[in-house]
Amino acid sequence: MKPLLITSALLFAASVRRPVFVAGLACSLAYLASRGVALGRLPLIGPQDTLAFFSGSIGLMALPFVYDRRLSGVRWFCWGCGGLAALFAALALPFPTLNMPLPPVLDTYWFELHVALAFFAYALFGIAALLGVLFLRGAGRPALDLQYRAALVGYSFFSLSMVCGGIWGYYAWGTYWLWTAKELWTSILWMFYSLYLHLRLKGPAWERGFAWLGIAGFAITLFTYLGVSMLMRSSHSF
Amino acid sequence: MLKKLYATFCSLNLGLWLMTGVMVTLAIGSFSSASSEGGGLNDMPLLFWLQRAPLGYSWWLWLCIACIAVLFVNALVCSIDALRKKGRSVAPHLMHAGFLLIVLAHLLSAYGGFKQQLQLPQGDSFGFPDGERVVVERITGEVGPMGMMSGYRADLRTADGVHGVQPNHPLFHKGYGIYIKDVALSPVPVALFEVHREPGALAAFVGALLFTVGNLMLLAQRRGR
Numbered sequence: 001m002k003p004l005l006i007t008s009a010l011l012f013a014a015s016v017r018r019p020v021f022v023a024g025l026a027c028s029l030a031y032l033a034s035r036g037v038a039l040g041r042l043p044l045i046g047p048q049d050t051l052a053f054f055s056g057s058i059g060l061m062a063l064p065f066v067y068d069r070r071l072s073g074v075r076w077f078c079w080g081c082g083g084l085a086a087l088f089a090a091l092a093l094p095f096p097t098l099n100m101p102l103p104p105v106l107d108t109y110w111f112e113l114h115v116a117l118a119f120f121a122y123a124l125f126g127i128a129a130l131l132g133v134l135f136l137r138g139a140g141r142p143a144l145d146l147q148y149r150a151a152l153v154g155y156s157f158f159s160l161s162m163v164c165g166g167i168w169g170y171y172a173w174g175t176y177w178l179w180t181a182k183e184l185w186t187s188i189l190w191m192f193y194s195l196y197l198h199l200r201l202k203g204p205a206w207e208r209g210f211a212w213l214g215i216a217g218f219a220i221t222l223f224t225y226l227g228v229s230m231l232m233r234s235s236h237s238f
Numbered sequence: 239m240l241k242k243l244y245a246t247f248c249s250l251n252l253g254l255w256l257m258t259g260v261m262v263t264l265a266i267g268s269f270s271s272a273s274s275e276g277g278g279l280n281d282m283p284l285l286f287w288l289q290r291a292p293l294g295y296s297w298w299l300w301l302c303i304a305c306i307a308v309l310f311v312n313a314l315v316c317s318i319d320a321l322r323k324k325g326r327s328v329a330p331h332l333m334h335a336g337f338l339l340i341v342l343a344h345l346l347s348a349y350g351g352f353k354q355q356l357q358l359p360q361g362d363s364f365g366f367p368d369g370e371r372v373v374v375e376r377i378t379g380e381v382g383p384m385g386m387m388s389g390y391r392a393d394l395r396t397a398d399g400v401h402g403v404q405p406n407h408p409l410f411h412k413g414y415g416i417y418i419k420d421v422a423l424s425p426v427p428v429a430l431f432e433v434h435r436e437p438g439a440l441a442a443f444v445g446a447l448l449f450t451v452g453n454l455m456l457l458a459q460r461r462g463r
Contacts, residue, residue, distance in 0.1 A: 100384055100386070101382055101383075101384070101386075101388055103386070104387065104388065104389050104390065104404070104405035104406070105405045105406065107405070107406070108406045110406075149460070152456075152457065152460060153457065155453075156453050156454075156457055159449060159450065159453055160450060160453075163446040163449075163450060166442065166443075166446065167443075168406075170415075170436065170439055171406045171407070171408060172405065172406050172417075173417070174353065174408065174415050174417045174432050174434030174436065175280075175347075175351075175353075175434060175436055176436065176438075176439060176442050177344065177347070178280050179267075179272075179273045179277070179279040179280050179284075180273060180280070181268045181269075181273060181274075184264045184265075184267055184268040184273060185264075185265075185268055187260075187264055188261045188264050188265055188268075191257050191260055191261050191264075192257075192261060194257060195254055195257040195258065195261075198250065198253060198254060198257070199254065201250055202250065228268075232268065232269075
């Protein structure tokens with residue numbers, strides 16, 4: 001199965017043209033599907049599966065933006081999205097695949113929904129950051145509008161993920177909230193994008209700040225996902 | 239004076255600064271030993287913990303709560319102000335209402351929450367505050383191919399019959415949730431239970447529903463714009 005992941009990383013990395021990007025996405029989804037069939041569940045446990053899932057999510061969520069007419073003149077945007085997906089696919093490669101069955105407490109649809117929606121949100125925050133770079137490099141107002149759209153949909157996925165996590169936590173742990181590093185950073189990320197969406201109300205004078213916030217948001221996303229899982233002890237550690 | 243206060247609490251800038259305050263205090267808290275596993279913050283209701291914890295240990299949480307309290311008023315006043323004007327979409331205010339309910343839910347749980355761990359062998363029992371005994375009738379478990387527990391369960395006898403408790407399937411009884419956390423089958427079957435009371439759970443769920451409905455309405459309104 002790993003050759004599929006390697007192929008997806010290579011195709012994503014070379015996705016200067018949109019068909020190459022789509023081919024990379026197809027390989028990534030085929031890899032995730034094969035892992036899912038082998039495990040009998042969504043592959044969402046351990047660094048390899050989550051990084052590969054994140055890579056596939058970036059490809060999937062980027063697709064409507066890559067084919068958006070307003071960005072058709074900016075060829076490097078497709079390559080940027082592909083590069084981001086390739087980076088996480090490549091990061092997944094050194095880790096071993098975990099083929100263990102789900103621990104009983106994780107064996108619920110609420111858990112799968114919670115994690116999958118969080119990765120869709122993370123992916124959209126990454127795409128929003130790329131669109132922010134695009135705006136700052138002179139792509140104009142459409143890039144900023146698309147950044148807002150990516151962040152809003154990402155925020156919606158992320159909020160839903162938190163709701164699913166709360167319901168799962170209530171049935172699994174007896175509480176919908178725990179004071180752990182991961183929950184705190186999840187709340188920080190949610191609050192950050194709440195602030196970002198409110199900042200739009202301040203009008204055109206804040207456009208550059210808005211674009212920069214979209215970029216900073218992805219840094220917080222990466223810390224919430226990778227930094228907290230690797231550096232801090234929490235119920236969400238790998 | 240009142241007009242000035244109203245304008246202050248209605249301010250978008252105030253909301254943005256408060257959100258920043260919440261983020262900064264939570265970020266500091268994430269590095270504090272209070273939010274680590276041994277910090278005790280998850281072992282008792284928040285208000286009890288705050289009363290007992292030294293200020294040097296809990297200051298970030300006091301600051302965070304202060305920011306959230308003012309943010310609560312800010313969101314409430316902003317929504318009231320916006321809804322008084324005609325032609326405004328209700329979607330963001332449903333999201334505000336959801337947020338306010340979730341904050342209230344946390345307050346309820348922080349005051350009236352309860353958590354206790356019990357390690358009980360098969361045949362043993364534990365008591366409820368009204369004197370009712372809950373008996374652990376049977377503890378079973380299956381060991382998976384890798385030697386890990388792939389599933390476990392306990393049958394609990396209460397006054398109204400026998401109920402099974404499994405991971406993700408707690409027993410809700412008299413306002414408490416009884417959760418099975420772990421099982422050991424030898425030398426005698428023993429289970430680790432947790433009894434929880436989470437009085438804010440319903441408010442949090444309704445808040446989450448309101449927030450989600452508002453969020454979906456907002457997405458529908460922004461489509462194609």
